[in-house]
Amino acid sequence: MTTTDTTKKAPVTLLPGGSHLRIALVTASLAVTTVAATTVSAMSMGPGADYSAIFPPPWFGLIGAGLLGAAVLLGSVSPRRLAQTAAWLASLVLLGASGGVVLDGFRAFFAVTGIPAGDFSEVDVAGAIARASALGASFSAVLLARRIRMEARLGRSTVSDRSRRIVGLLGVLLCVPYPLLKLVWWLQGEDGAFAVGFPGMELVLFTVAAAVLIALTFKRTPGAAHVPLLIAGWGGGFTLLSMGALMVFGLLAQMTGLAASPLAFGDPARITLVTAVYGTWLLLGVALAAATVLYGEARPVRRPRDGHDETSRGAQ
Numbered sequence: 001m002t003t004t005d006t007t008k009k010a011p012v013t014l015l016p017g018g019s020h021l022r023i024a025l026v027t028a029s030l031a032v033t034t035v036a037a038t039t040v041s042a043m044s045m046g047p048g049a050d051y052s053a054i055f056p057p058p059w060f061g062l063i064g065a066g067l068l069g070a071a072v073l074l075g076s077v078s079p080r081r082l083a084q085t086a087a088w089l090a091s092l093v094l095l096g097a098s099g100g101v102v103l104d105g106f107r108a109f110f111a112v113t114g115i116p117a118g119d120f121s122e123v124d125v126a127g128a129i130a131r132a133s134a135l136g137a138s139f140s141a142v143l144l145a146r147r148i149r150m151e152a153r154l155g156r157s158t159v160s161d162r163s164r165r166i167v168g169l170l171g172v173l174l175c176v177p178y179p180l181l182k183l184v185w186w187l188q189g190e191d192g193a194f195a196v197g198f199p200g201m202e203l204v205l206f207t208v209a210a211a212v213l214i215a216l217t218f219k220r221t222p223g224a225a226h227v228p229l230l231i232a233g234w235g236g237g238f239t240l241l242s243m244g245a246l247m248v249f250g251l252l253a254q255m256t257g258l259a260a261s262p263l264a265f266g267d268p269a270r271i272t273l274v275t276a277v278y279g280t281w282l283l284l285g286v287a288l289a290a291a292t293v294l295y296g297e298a299r300p301v302r303r304p305r306d307g308h309d310e311t312s313r314g315a316q
Contacts, residue, residue: 168217233292
């Protein structure tokens with residue numbers, strides 16, 4: 001036996017799949033640890049402010065962390081459908097646990113800048129950190145699920161333009177109900193004890209969301225717009241998903257009497273209407289996230305030197 005034979009060894013692969021799958025597994029593992037630590041801290045400290053009473057309970061985060069941990073373990077052994085399913089479930093639970101993080105951010109802005117805002121500058125610090133961690137972990141769970149799926153379909157044809165157009169069209173339609181409801185309230189004048197102003201910001205934001213959806217579903221987009229579109233799609237999608245989860249949870253809690261709500265919408269029919277309209281936030285968030293996924297996976301396929309098909313950098 002020669003020296004070459006004794007020293008030449010096969011490379012050791014700690015995790016299955018390509019480098020991007022390994023990165024996704026490591027990122028998800030770190031997310032599990034962060035969510036577990038921040039959630040336990042928030043639960044031990046208790047609510048830091050009254051406004052978070054109607055938010056989803058903190059222990060949601062522990063369930064989501066457990067599911068994501070299971071996805072990491074399954075993906076480390078064999079990145080197949082079961083691991084992908086666990087990752088998608090983890091993203092949904094963690095997203096629910098993050099409900100209210102956007103409001104935490106607004107309150108933190110006033111608290112840090114010192115702009116007079118009364119009680120709105122009070123922040124549930126431990127809860128806000130836990131919710132922000134859950135939102136980040138939800139994003140890492142989605143990326144893990146995507147990477148597992150892409151490893152399974154590596155070398156196959158990319159998604160069809162028809163699928164992208166359908167998601168984009170549904171998303172644009174979902175941009176209509178909420179601004180329309182606010183316009184109706186404005187035309188009706190005062191709503192009980194609340195003076196309803198013209199919903200200019202709502203119209204602008206949902207018009208921007210529709211424009212992003214249209215751009216994500218174009219057959220071809222300029223190369224310079226690739227990264228901004230991904231940022232806008234992921235950022236807008238997860239913001240809408242988090243706020244939608246919060247609003248639907250709060251309204252359902254009011255309807256069932258599980259929690260007190262600072263807003264009273266009157267009769268059950270109106271509560272149902274408002275719940276349905278705010279539910280479009282959730283669906284629009286899903287549409288934005290799905291359009292972003294399909295946009296990335298529809299990027300051109302390149303063939304590296306070793307002859308194996310791989311999706312381009314945009315799909316990673």
